[in-house]
Structure formats: C-alpha cells, structure tokens
Amino acid sequence: MSNWLPLTETDRSEMLKELGVDSFEQLIEFVPKDLRISDLNIPDGLNELELMRKTKALAQTNQSTSDFMSYLGAGCYEHFIPSIVNHMLSRGEFYTAYTPYQAEASQGTLQTIFEYQSMMSELTGMDLSNASNYDGASATAEAALLALRHTRRNKILVSKSLHPDYRSTIQTYLSGDDYVIEEINWSEKGFLDQTQLLASLDKEVAALIVQTPNFFGVVEDFEKITEKVHEVGALLVAAVNPISCGLFKGPGQWGADIAVGEGQSLGVPMALGGPALGFFAVKKALMRKIPGRLAGMTTDRNGNRCFTLTLQAREQHIRREKAGSNICTNQALLALAACVYLSAMGKEGVRKVSEYNFRSALYLKEQLSKVKGLEIVFSGTSFNEFVIRSKNVSVSDIQKQLKDFKIFGGVDLGRFYSEFKDCLLICATETKTKEDLDKFVNAMKQILS
Amino acid sequence: MNKETPLVYELSQEGKKGFSLPHSHFDSSDISKLVPESLMRDPEMDLPSVSEPELVRHYVNLSQKNFSVDTNFYPLGSCTMKYNPKINEDAARFDGFANIHPLQPEDSLQGIMKLLFDLESSLKEITGMDRFTLQPAAGAHGELCGMMLVKSYHEARGDMKRKNVLVPDSSHGTNPASAALFGFNVVEVKSDERGRVDLAHLKSLINDETACLMLTNPNTIGLFEDDIQQIQKAIHDVGGLLYYDGANMNALLGIARPGDMGFDIVHLNLHKTFSTPHGGGGPGAGPVGVKKHLIPYLPTPLVKEEKGVYSWDEDIPDSIGKLRAFLGNIGVLVRAYVYIAHLGREGLKQVSQDAIINANYLKKKIEEHFTVPFPGFCMHEFVAQAVKQNDLGVHATDIAKRLLDFGIHAPTIYFPLIVAEAMMIEPTETESKATLDQFVKVMLTIADEAVEFPERLHEAPFTLAISRPDEVKAARNPILTYKDYRASKDNNGSSSISTTGVPVHAG
Structure with a gap:
C-alpha cells in the first residue's frame, strides 16, 4: 500500500473492531448499495521512481525558456526570480498551512500577509490591499462588481486595449445580471480614445476600467481622464503591471480608486499562466467593500502586538448570500512569493528591474524598427512590450522560421484583434542581455531579407 | 520563541540590499530624457532595504510561528488537511x-x-x-x-x-x-x-x-x-x-x-x-x-x-x-x-476507506465527553458539540484554543451554523492511529479541565507567542499596512482587550 498512508492492516482491523463492525462495508451502510462502485477504471499506482521518470518525461516534452529564447509577454512574463523566494515558499510551515483563521496558530502567515499588503499598497500608491485574488483577470472582474455595487449604477466602460482575457472574464462575471458593458477604442498612438470616452461617460457609468501599460505595451497618462470619471461619480479601475510601478507612477498617485492586476511578475514562475496572483488594492473609502481576506494588526490578551484576519463581516463565511464576493481560497502562497520578492528587491531593486525592462524593450524596439519590412505600430511610451507590424511576411511565417533559431518571437496579435493580423506583440525583460536581443534582431533580419 | 517578530520594514537600513541584478548595457542616457515627466515615478518608495541573510532568518522565523500539516495534526473539518506529498x-x-x-x-x-x-x-x-x-x-x-x-x-x-x-x-x-x-x-x-x-x-x-x-x-x-x-x-x-x-x-x-x-x-x-x-x-x-x-x-x-x-x-x-x-x-x-x-485505483480507494475509519474511530472515542448530535456512522468527518462544556461556561472556541497548547490545530468551529457549539473534526487518512490516540487523550484532558477550572480555559492558549488577539480593536481601527501602523503610533490611545474568540471558520 502507499507510503502516504500510515494505517497498517492491524490498525485497521483493531479500529473496526473498536467500532463494533467486522468490515469496512458496515461503516458505509448509509450509501445505497446501487450507488456503490466496485472499482475505478484508472491505472494501477506507480512507485516514486517510475512516477518521477514518467512526469519528468512529460515535462521534457515541452519547450521551456531553457530551450527557447522567449519574447512572449501579454500578461505572463519571464522575470528573474531570486533563489530566496522559492526557498521561503518551500518551508512546509508556510505551504502546508491552512487559511489563518486561528490567529494564534498562524502568526507567520498573518504577518507575511500584512507585509504583503503594506508593500503592494506602497507599490500601487493605494491605501490598502487585500491578501490576493485568483489572478489579474478575475480581480478586474471583481473590481467591476464592486463598482456596480458601490455606485448602484449598471454600466461599465472598458478600454478595448485592456487584456482580451480580462475583458472576456469581466463579460462572463457580469452576465448574470442586466449590466451594460461598453468598450472604448484606442487612438492612433495607442492611447484610450478620449472623444469616444467623453461621449459615453455619463451618470449611469459605475466605472471606467483601463490598463497601463495597456495590452499593446503603451503606458498611458490617465490623470485628466480620472478627473472626468470622478466628475460623473464613477470609479476609475486601473489594471497595472506592478513591476512597471518601479518606474512609472502607481495608479494611486494619479487618482485611481481601485488598482488590480496580475502579480506574477513579482517572483512567480510563468507555469503556463498559473498559479500566480491577482492583486486588489483600493483607496480608504472602499475599505469595507474590498473582496477577499485582510490581515490587520492588533494586540493580544497580554498586550503583545499581533495579527489577525479582520473586517470579516464582508466575507462569505459570515454573510453567505449577502457577501460582496464569494472568494474563499485565494492565492496566498504566491502573495508570499511577492512579499519575499519585494522585500529582497526593496525600492532600489524594484526601480532597477523596472528601468532595465524599460531600457531593454526600448533598445529592441529601436533595433527592430530599423529592420526592413517591420514598423512600430504605436508611438506612445512603452514599458517592456510593444507592437510591430510585418509588412511583407506573414506573422505565422515569421514564427515558423524563428523556430530554427530557437526563439519564441512574440505573440501573434491577430489571435486577439482581427485588425492586427500582421502584428506581433513583443516583450523584453531583465532576463535578456543586449547580445540576446541582437540575436533576435539578426534572426528577424535574415527572415525578412 | 520571540513573542513579537519585527516587521520586515523594521529591519530596513539604508545601504543594505537583498538583490543581485545585472547591469544594463543599453542606452545609458538619463532616464528623465526617455520617460515623460508626467508618467515618471518619484524613486522614493517605502519598501524595505534588508540583506539576504537577514531576510532568510526573518521569514524562517515567521514560518515557525505557524501550525502546518508538516508539523502538527490539523483536524480542521471540511478542509481535508491531508499530507502534501513531496514528489x-x-x-x-x-x-x-x-x-x-x-x-x-x-x-x-x-x-x-x-x-x-x-x-x-x-x-x-x-x-x-x-x-x-x-x-x-x-x-x-x-x-x-x-x-x-x-x-x-x-x-x-x-x-x-x-x-x-x-x-x-x-x-x-x-x-x-x-x-x-x-x-x-x-x-x-x-x-x-x-x-x-x-x-x-x-x-x-x-x-x-x-x-x-x-x-x-x-x-x-x-x-x-x-x-x-x-x-x-x-x-x-x-x-x-x-x-x-x-x-x-x-x-x-x-x-x-x-x-x-x-x-x-x-x-x-x-x-x-x-x-x-x-x-x-x-x-x-x-x-x-x-x-x-x-x-x-x-x-x-x-x-x-x-x-x-x-x-x-x-x-x-x-x-x-x-x-x-x-x-x-x-x-x-x-x-x-x-x-x-x-495512488492508482487501489490506493485511491484506500484513501477514502482510511479517512472514514479514522473519523469514526475518533468520534467513537470522544462521544462520551463531547456531544455528537446525530447518531450512526459518519463518513470522513464528524461534528461534535461543546454542549456539556457550555453548561460550565466553556465554549467551542476555548477548546479550540486549548488544543493549540498541545500542538494540535483546532477543528473548524461554529460551523455548520445549524449545530450549536460545533466542532467539526476531520482527521484524514494520512494520520496514524498513534496520532489519533494522542488527540483523544488531549480532548479528554480538556474535558476534565473544563470541569476543574473553566475560567482558565478562556485564556488559552498559554504556550504560544500570542493569545486571543483583540478582534474588536482590529476591526474598529483597522491597521492594514505599515503606513497605517506608523500613523497609529502617532495617536496611540489605550486599548481594551477583548477575550471573545474568532468567529465562524469554514473551509
């Protein structure tokens, strides 16, 4: 029998005897006989060595970033992760613990959540942050729900340059009621189309949801737009890449009411897009409406400083159908990763990584713009991603040929936007050296020549 | 064990760093020439500056303030706290x-x-x-x-x-x-x-x-x-x-x-x-x-x-x-x-069988001392009630907190809502008979303590770094960030300590 099961045959028979039965079957007489099954049609168990071999073989069938040089981004990014992060996550005391409901038995988790909340609030420029949502997309959808509830209105404006999966998730989350979702286009430079926005912005709007850097990698200035949004009593929800906040203003600093996004850039491997962590930060006015868990500082019976889950009256385990959100399990361990990552980086490291990303993508953008047959699509400032158009060779041809160079050369933008069938979304982070980027540029030159 | 672990912020010192990053070999011109001023962030951000060895000790020390499946029996009903295989x-x-x-x-x-x-x-x-x-x-x-x-x-x-x-x-x-x-x-x-x-x-x-x-x-x-x-x-x-x-x-x-x-x-x-x-x-x-x-x-x-x-x-x-x-x-x-x-098909079957045997065994062993509201065999978990103890002024929350002193995580308490003074106990299949017997022994000890000195149990746990956080204070004046904490220190009033337990828990 499995090495994960401590009961011996003797234990089992002794325990059954203690229970006054002769066989296990007698314990489950409440289960109607015609519902019982005698066997499962799944393979026999494998020993650890066989299992390791089999699983490793599956892993090795994939091409990872060790095999290919990747320029893929679009909401999931390859970043350097300091060794300390994985080592702290691998502490059994952290990863095999439950949600910290019993404060006395969970001070470790609770304090790290408090530290995470502190650092995420600082990075985004908001007043407070929850302990995490599932991912960036579902956090954004929950922000839409919060805004609808808070304003008691029924319309949401969404920037069309918000990540397509995020827009789709908002759509799915809101489809249970008669809410209206209106998409706002982008302008030539890649910024939100202000004319269309102003035409749509009225007192029925609960929130405008925008992204910066947006899906095309363009960093936007929403300061004036936020004022307009506030004038009609709506909320501004900003989806941001947290690592960009090392260099660019955080959403709280230009007036956003809710900052959400994907925290994967903060020390979490890509892992095919999950598990990572959605973050959710708000201004004080929305404190009692934020979804998910919050850790707060207090004192104990003896006056010692300590931490506990707080403002739980918002949550489903107390409020049931009246709760603002149904979230229970979140992405706590990845919030711990972000916490350790941000502690290790500090303000200097975060700035440095952010600047490196910016300079690296800027260099790549400039070099690629000089390649014959390529042009940069949007002129706005970018962070670590940008869009190029291939005028002569199809995107699928480019991608096919890049395989020979062992390069994943960007995301086919036509997958998400039919008007960009001839475009690639390209990302460069601190994982690439100048030589790496030059290799990519040279490969593109060869392919397009 | 230290009662208070400093916040990572409190370890911070200008000049220290916990990262090692490559130098950029790209355009080295001043960043303010490349990024429009309206978009650029002031680099003064309140994030800690701590060296790597200090960070490791900080987080390992914090980890040790947790109960976990790797270190403790964790019979938290409805949450299935089974062993997490290392492979x-x-x-x-x-x-x-x-x-x-x-x-x-x-x-x-x-x-x-x-x-x-x-x-x-x-x-x-x-x-x-x-x-x-x-x-x-x-x-x-x-x-x-x-x-x-x-x-x-x-x-x-x-x-x-x-x-x-x-x-x-x-x-x-x-x-x-x-x-x-x-x-x-x-x-x-x-x-x-x-x-x-x-x-x-x-x-x-x-x-x-x-x-x-x-x-x-x-x-x-x-x-x-x-x-x-x-x-x-x-x-x-x-x-x-x-x-x-x-x-x-x-x-x-x-x-x-x-x-x-x-x-x-x-x-x-x-x-x-x-x-x-x-x-x-x-x-x-x-x-x-x-x-x-x-x-x-x-x-x-x-x-x-x-x-x-x-x-x-x-x-x-x-x-x-x-x-x-x-x-x-x-x-x-x-x-x-x-x-x-x-596990394969045989192993999976054994998982549920052992989970059911373990739960019934625990139920049988404690039901004389803690009320079990519904008769008959249970499946993989059961609910017991601190009803007799309630008559003595001892509540499910007190029993839960006292269990921690014995190195056992609390069961889920006050859930389901339809059972008064509920303690939902789920041992899982990955616990040995010896662990279950130890749990029974501890539960019976606590039942005795409830008779002998009920008041004292309101103050449990006694052996951990902290005991009975003030939930009311936490909710009334929420301190949710280091920034809030510093602000609160500036206008620090006296605080009342509440002994009410944590409310409902449910997986």
Whole structure:
C-alpha cells in the first residue's frame, strides 16, 4: 500500500473492531448499495521512481525558456526570480498551512500577509490591499462588481486595449445580471480614445476600467481622464503591471480608486499562466467593500502586538448570500512569493528591474524598427512590450522560421484583434542581455531579407 | 520563541540590499530624457532595504510561528488537511512545467497538454462525469462557473424563469455567495432531525422557478445524504439541475460517484481531496465536471486530442466564456496528476476507506465527553458539540484554543451554523492511529479541565507567542499596512482587550 498512508492492516482491523463492525462495508451502510462502485477504471499506482521518470518525461516534452529564447509577454512574463523566494515558499510551515483563521496558530502567515499588503499598497500608491485574488483577470472582474455595487449604477466602460482575457472574464462575471458593458477604442498612438470616452461617460457609468501599460505595451497618462470619471461619480479601475510601478507612477498617485492586476511578475514562475496572483488594492473609502481576506494588526490578551484576519463581516463565511464576493481560497502562497520578492528587491531593486525592462524593450524596439519590412505600430511610451507590424511576411511565417533559431518571437496579435493580423506583440525583460536581443534582431533580419 | 517578530520594514537600513541584478548595457542616457515627466515615478518608495541573510532568518522565523500539516495534526473539518506529498512539489517545479508560457505554440506544449488531458480523464472516471474544465482556481470559483453553466443551460432552452438556487442550511458559505453573486435568488432548505436535507421541505420549495440545488455529499456534518436518489428525482422532475460541491469528495473515492447519483455539475477541490497544499489560503484548483447536456457551455479552452496530438479547443460557440486569464492553476493541476498516478485505483480507494475509519474511530472515542448530535456512522468527518462544556461556561472556541497548547490545530468551529457549539473534526487518512490516540487523550484532558477550572480555559492558549488577539480593536481601527501602523503610533490611545474568540471558520 502507499507510503502516504500510515494505517497498517492491524490498525485497521483493531479500529473496526473498536467500532463494533467486522468490515469496512458496515461503516458505509448509509450509501445505497446501487450507488456503490466496485472499482475505478484508472491505472494501477506507480512507485516514486517510475512516477518521477514518467512526469519528468512529460515535462521534457515541452519547450521551456531553457530551450527557447522567449519574447512572449501579454500578461505572463519571464522575470528573474531570486533563489530566496522559492526557498521561503518551500518551508512546509508556510505551504502546508491552512487559511489563518486561528490567529494564534498562524502568526507567520498573518504577518507575511500584512507585509504583503503594506508593500503592494506602497507599490500601487493605494491605501490598502487585500491578501490576493485568483489572478489579474478575475480581480478586474471583481473590481467591476464592486463598482456596480458601490455606485448602484449598471454600466461599465472598458478600454478595448485592456487584456482580451480580462475583458472576456469581466463579460462572463457580469452576465448574470442586466449590466451594460461598453468598450472604448484606442487612438492612433495607442492611447484610450478620449472623444469616444467623453461621449459615453455619463451618470449611469459605475466605472471606467483601463490598463497601463495597456495590452499593446503603451503606458498611458490617465490623470485628466480620472478627473472626468470622478466628475460623473464613477470609479476609475486601473489594471497595472506592478513591476512597471518601479518606474512609472502607481495608479494611486494619479487618482485611481481601485488598482488590480496580475502579480506574477513579482517572483512567480510563468507555469503556463498559473498559479500566480491577482492583486486588489483600493483607496480608504472602499475599505469595507474590498473582496477577499485582510490581515490587520492588533494586540493580544497580554498586550503583545499581533495579527489577525479582520473586517470579516464582508466575507462569505459570515454573510453567505449577502457577501460582496464569494472568494474563499485565494492565492496566498504566491502573495508570499511577492512579499519575499519585494522585500529582497526593496525600492532600489524594484526601480532597477523596472528601468532595465524599460531600457531593454526600448533598445529592441529601436533595433527592430530599423529592420526592413517591420514598423512600430504605436508611438506612445512603452514599458517592456510593444507592437510591430510585418509588412511583407506573414506573422505565422515569421514564427515558423524563428523556430530554427530557437526563439519564441512574440505573440501573434491577430489571435486577439482581427485588425492586427500582421502584428506581433513583443516583450523584453531583465532576463535578456543586449547580445540576446541582437540575436533576435539578426534572426528577424535574415527572415525578412 | 520571540513573542513579537519585527516587521520586515523594521529591519530596513539604508545601504543594505537583498538583490543581485545585472547591469544594463543599453542606452545609458538619463532616464528623465526617455520617460515623460508626467508618467515618471518619484524613486522614493517605502519598501524595505534588508540583506539576504537577514531576510532568510526573518521569514524562517515567521514560518515557525505557524501550525502546518508538516508539523502538527490539523483536524480542521471540511478542509481535508491531508499530507502534501513531496514528489508533487518537485514535479511542479520541473523546468518543463514551471518555465513555459501559455501563448507558446501548441507543438511546444505537448507534454503539459497530455498531462492535463490525462488528469481530466482520471477526474471523469473518479466522479462519473463526462467532461471537465480545469480552469477554475478554487472551489468557490468552480461554484461560480457552475452557476454560469446552470443559467446558460436553462436559457438555451428558452426557460427564462429559473431564478432560484436552493442550498441546505448546513451548506458552505460559498454556495449561497456564489449563487447570489451571479444574480440568483438563494432559497434555504432545512435539515431534518437526522442532519440530512429535509425531503418534505425541499419538495415544498421546488417548482418551475428552480434553477438548481447545490449539495455537498457527504454533507458538512459528515453524513451521507442517503435520500440522494429521491432528491435527484424531485429536482429533475421540476426541470432543475443538481450541483455537487466536491469539498467532501475525500469520502467517496472508489466508493461512489456523484455522476451516478444524478449530479449534473460537480466541482472538486484539488487542494482537499487530491493533496495539493493549501499554501496558507491558496492557491487551489476547482475543476468543474459536467454531464453531456452541459458540455456545450463549458469555459474556453478545453484540451482536445486527435491521433496523439493535443490542441486547445477554443471553438465552443455556446461557452459561458472565460473565468480567468489563460488556462488555470497549472502547477496545482500537475500536483493532483502526480497524486492520482501514485495512488492508482487501489490506493485511491484506500484513501477514502482510511479517512472514514479514522473519523469514526475518533468520534467513537470522544462521544462520551463531547456531544455528537446525530447518531450512526459518519463518513470522513464528524461534528461534535461543546454542549456539556457550555453548561460550565466553556465554549467551542476555548477548546479550540486549548488544543493549540498541545500542538494540535483546532477543528473548524461554529460551523455548520445549524449545530450549536460545533466542532467539526476531520482527521484524514494520512494520520496514524498513534496520532489519533494522542488527540483523544488531549480532548479528554480538556474535558476534565473544563470541569476543574473553566475560567482558565478562556485564556488559552498559554504556550504560544500570542493569545486571543483583540478582534474588536482590529476591526474598529483597522491597521492594514505599515503606513497605517506608523500613523497609529502617532495617536496611540489605550486599548481594551477583548477575550471573545474568532468567529465562524469554514473551509
């Protein structure tokens, strides 16, 4: 029998005897006989060595970033992760613990959540942050729900340059009621189309949801737009890449009411897009409406400083159908990763990584713009991603040929936007050296020549 | 043990650093020449500056302030705190699983796609369902997905008046919350004197406005809903659907299948039954399985296989859409795959058998001292009540806190809501008889203490770094960040210490 099961045959028979039965079957007489099954049609168990071999073989069938040089981004990014992060996550005391409901038995988790909340609030420029949502997309959808509830209105404006999966998730989350979702286009430079926005912005709007850097990698200035949004009593929800906040203003600093996004850039491997962590930060006015868990500082019976889950009256385990959100399990361990990552980086490291990303993508953008047959699509400032158009060779041809160079050369933008069938979304982070980027540029030159 | 561990901020000192990063060899011109001033951030951000050895000690010290499955017996009912196998952790960290991007070409992802496809096949077989989406990130996310499927199903049939979702009064809080979040009207079904769904009450509530019934089986009291065949018939007769909350699937592996019981939709908590770690609150995974008639509405994409080649199936015209970005909590799915592959069909069966034996053994051993409200054998968990102790002024919360002194994590308390002074105990199959016997001994000691010095128990625990945090103060003047803390120090008033325990806990 499995090495994960401590009961011996003797234990089992002794325990059954203690229970006054002769066989296990007698314990489950409440289960109607015609519902019982005698066997499962799944393979026999494998020993650890066989299992390791089999699983490793599956892993090795994939091409990872060790095999290919990747320029893929679009909401999931390859970043350097300091060794300390994985080592702290691998502490059994952290990863095999439950949600910290019993404060006395969970001070470790609770304090790290408090530290995470502190650092995420600082990075985004908001007043407070929850302990995490599932991912960036579902956090954004929950922000839409919060805004609808808070304003008691029924319309949401969404920037069309918000990540397509995020827009789709908002759509799915809101489809249970008669809410209206209106998409706002982008302008030539890649910024939100202000004319269309102003035409749509009225007192029925609960929130405008925008992204910066947006899906095309363009960093936007929403300061004036936020004022307009506030004038009609709506909320501004900003989806941001947290690592960009090392260099660019955080959403709280230009007036956003809710900052959400994907925290994967903060020390979490890509892992095919999950598990990572959605973050959710708000201004004080929305404190009692934020979804998910919050850790707060207090004192104990003896006056010692300590931490506990707080403002739980918002949550489903107390409020049931009246709760603002149904979230229970979140992405706590990845919030711990972000916490350790941000502690290790500090303000200097975060700035440095952010600047490196910016300079690296800027260099790549400039070099690629000089390649014959390529042009940069949007002129706005970018962070670590940008869009190029291939005028002569199809995107699928480019991608096919890049395989020979062992390069994943960007995301086919036509997958998400039919008007960009001839475009690639390209990302460069601190994982690439100048030589790496030059290799990519040279490969593109060869392919397009 | 230090009672107070400094905040990482309090370790910070200008000039220290915890990172080692490459130098940029790109354009080195002044950043202010490259970034418009209106967008640029002031570099003075309040993040700590701490060296790596200090950080390691800080976080390891904090970890040691936790109870965990690796260090303690953790009989937290409804949460299935079983052992988290170490090979799972190794596998999820393989380069070929950890360092792959969701938008890579399909031919570069065949290994992980096969794993996901095979995991889906196993889950179908274990539950008796026809297809699974692996996208939901947690149980509640799966429930929300389920509610969306219910709505799509009825509306596709032109059946527009199905506004009611029924949940038993013993259900998890997420059930009514998920239904309400998606705009359904929640109707509560009473439990009968046997701790099961009151069939007569259920029948009086259902009609052509019934969208579905959400049911946990075995239910949150640890009892098998033995009327399930009548329940399913009643619901289906009025055109409703039956939703299975899989939080308690650990009781049924290889014994019975929700699909055979007539459930139309099932979610599983891979972080419960399938051993993926709880991570201090997450991540989990809540795959949702459906019967044939609901497949057209599943979220996109699904994994498809043709002649040994795997691809993403995005072509699901009636799909409810996306529940999140990309594909799911893949690292969690890898762990569950490894778990199933190791145990195989015999092992999985043994898992549920041992879980049931362990729970019944504990129940039998403590029921003389702690009231067990419903007679008969339980499944993988049971609810006991601190009723006798309540008469002495000792509450479930006091017993829970006192258990911590003995190195045992508290059971789930004050849940389900229909049982007074509830303590929900779930030992799981990965605990030895010796551990169970020790638990019994401790519970009996506490029962004695409740008689001898009831007042003292209000102050438990005595041996941990902290005892009884002031919840009222935490909620009245919330300090949620280091910034709040510094502000509060500037206007520090005296504080009243409350001895009330933590409220309801439920997985």
